[in-house]
Structure formats: structure tokens, C-alpha cells
Amino acid sequence: MTAFFALTTSLLWGLADFGGGLLTRRAPALTVVVVSQGIAAAVLGVIVAATGGWSEAGPRLWFAVAAGLVGPVALFSFYKALALGPMGVVSPLATLSVAVPVGVGLFLGERPGPLQAAGIAVAVSGVVLAGGPQLRGTPVQRRTILLAMVAAVGFGSVIALIAEASTTVTGLFLALFVQRLTSVATGGAVLWLSVQRGAPALPEGRFAWSALPALGFVGLADVAANGTYSVAAQHGPVTVAAVLASLNPVVTALAARGFLSERLRAIQAAGAGLALVGTLLLATG
Numbered sequence: 687m688t689a690f691f692a693l694t695t696s697l698l699w700g701l702a703d704f705g706g707g708l709l710t711r712r713a714p715a716l717t718v719v720v721v722s723q724g725i726a727a728a729v730l731g732v733i734v735a736a737t738g739g740w741s742e743a744g745p746r747l748w749f750a751v752a753a754g755l756v757g758p759v760a761l762f763s764f765y766k767a768l769a770l771g772p773m774g775v776v777s778p779l780a781t782l783s784v785a786v787p788v789g790v791g792l793f794l795g796e797r798p799g800p801l802q803a804a805g806i807a808v809a810v811s812g813v814v815l816a817g818g819p820q821l822r823g824t825p826v827q828r829r830t831i832l833l834a835m836v837a838a839v840g841f842g843s844v845i846a847l848i849a850e851a852s853t854t855v856t857g858l859f860l861a862l863f864v865q866r867l868t869s870v871a872t873g874g875a876v877l878w879l880s881v882q883r884g885a886p887a888l889p890e891g892r893f894a895w896s897a898l899p900a901l902g903f904v905g906l907a908d909v910a911a912n913g914t915y916s917v918a919a920q921h922g923p924v925t926v927a928a929v930l931a932s933l934n935p936v937v938t939a940l941a942a943r944g945f946l947s948e949r950l951r952a953i954q955a956a957g958a959g960l961a962l963v964g965t966l967l968l969a970t971g
Contacts, residue, residue, distance in 0.1 A: 688922025692930035698911035700937020705904040715765040720873040722905030727866035742857035750861040753847040754868025760840025767833035779834035784932040786842025791924030809964025815957025849919035
């Protein structure tokens with residue numbers, strides 16, 4: 687069950703990253719984040735009301751609030767790093783986010799077996815290579831590397847925090863709702879400040895209503911991925927769930943190949959193969 691939900695998380699996050707990447711080509715990244723997360727918050731609000739999720743309110747919701755504060759910072763840092771430096775450097779660095787939940791699992795006493803340890807090493811190597819690391823070229827600014835590492839720590843922290851935010855299904859809905867409300871409030875405040883400084887909030891000064899379904903998909907896929915990861919972490923070792931959930935760069939690369947006809951570089955294809963081998967080792971271990 688852990689493998690199934692963690693791999694589902696990778697699929698959802700990979701598709702959300704692909705969709706978000708396409709949308710940010712036509713609209714400011716902050717706007718994409720705020721609108722997509724706002725749609726997800728609205729849907730979650732209906733679900734919480736329908737399931738009576740407010741009865742699950744408790745101290746654990748502070749983990750969701752923390753995840754909601756960290757998430758926008760990670761996204762903004764990631765997008766800024768992509769704007770300053772080559773994706774072949776930024777993307778692999780951001781995938782190192784898996785180190786945070788794996789480290790938390792080890793700190794809490796989890797000890798993967800030899801086969802699982804090998805699977806973790808192989809899968810993480812595959813994920814980094816699937817990002818298409820740039821092996822040659824001009825030096826990258828320190829600021830770019832710093833922003834990418836901030837994004838990695840932020841993404842990993844969100845994964846670890848949301849796993850601690852609830853213990854029941856209805857509690858999970860409430861935790862995700864609180865996380866998204868916090869993210870929208872934080873992202874909205876940053877967007878407002880950027881507009882006050884003269885940055886455009888909408889492409890060509892108007893909202894593209896035709897993009898609303900895609901924005902909704904990105905937001906809902908992202909929130910669903912947080913939910914499936916939480917379930918995966920509750921039903922098995924966090925060290926295994928975190929690694930399997932981090933395979934989203936492979937999904938994003940394959941989506942770009944399938945929908946945009948982008949050719950995979952040899953190093954990306956090798957990374958995807960290693961990630962698959964690591965997945966099989968983790969699933970059988």
C-alpha cells in the first residue's frame with residue numbers, strides 16, 4: 687500500500703509540475719500559484735464541510751499551517767532559480783528535497799533493510815539524473831544554487847510536515863484545507879506586494895478564463911499528491927514513501943516527451959531507468 691500511494695504521489699506531482707510549467711509561460715508564476723491553490727482550497731472547503739472535518743481540529747493542524755507557510759517560499763525560490771540559472775542545474779538540486787523526509791524517518795528510528803537501502807540509493811540517483819543535470823557550461827551564480835537549495839529544503843519540509851498533520855481521513859482533508867488557506871494567504875500577500883512594486887499580476891492586464899480548468903487541475907493534483915503521500919507515510923516507512931514519492935521529475939520529463947515532443951537527453955533516460963530499478967528494489971524489499 688505504501689508503494690502504491692507513494693507512486694501515485696509521484697504521478698500527481700509530476701503532472702502538476704508539468705501543467706504549472708506550461709502555465710507559467712503565459713502568466714506570472716505568483717499568479718499561477720495563488721489561483722491554482724485558491725481553487726484547491728475552495729474544493730477542499732466543500733469536502734471538509736461535507737465530511738464534518740472540523741471535528742478533527744487539534745494541535746496537529748499547526749503542522750499544516752507550517753506547511754502552508756513553507757510551501758509558497760519553496761515555490762517562489764524554485765521559480766526564481768529557474769529564471770536565473772539553467773534548468774539542468776536547478777531541477778536536480780531541487781530533487782534533493784527527498785533528503786528531508788528520509789532524514790526525519792531515520793531520526794525517528796526507521797532502519798531500512800539492505801535491499802531497501804540499495805533501492806533508496808539507486809532511486810535517488812535516478813531522480814537526480816532524470817532532471818537532466820548540466821555537466822558542462824558556464825559557472826552558475828551562487829544565488830541560483832542557494833535559491834535551489836532553499837526550494838529543496840522547503841519542498842522536503844512540506845512533505846514531512848503534512849505527513850504529521852493528521853491521523854485520519856477526515857483530519858487529512860482538514861489539514862490540507864488549512865495548508866491551502868495558509869498558502870493562498872501567504873502567496874496572495876507576496877503577489878500584492880509585487881504588484882505594488884509595479885510587477886504585472888495578469889498577462890496583458892487581463893485574466894485568461896480559458897486557463898481556469900488547467901489552473902484547477904494543477905491545484906487539485908498538487909493537493910491530492912499531498913494527501914496520497916500522507917497516506918503512504920502512515921502505512922509504511924517514511925524513508926520508502928519519501929523516495930518513491932520523489933520520482934515526479936521522471937513523470938514530468940515523460941509528460942514533456944509525450945505532449946510536447948521534447949526528446950529526452952541520454953542522461954535523463956538513464957536516470958528514468960535507474961529510478962525504475964530503485965522503485966522495484968524498494969517495492970520488493
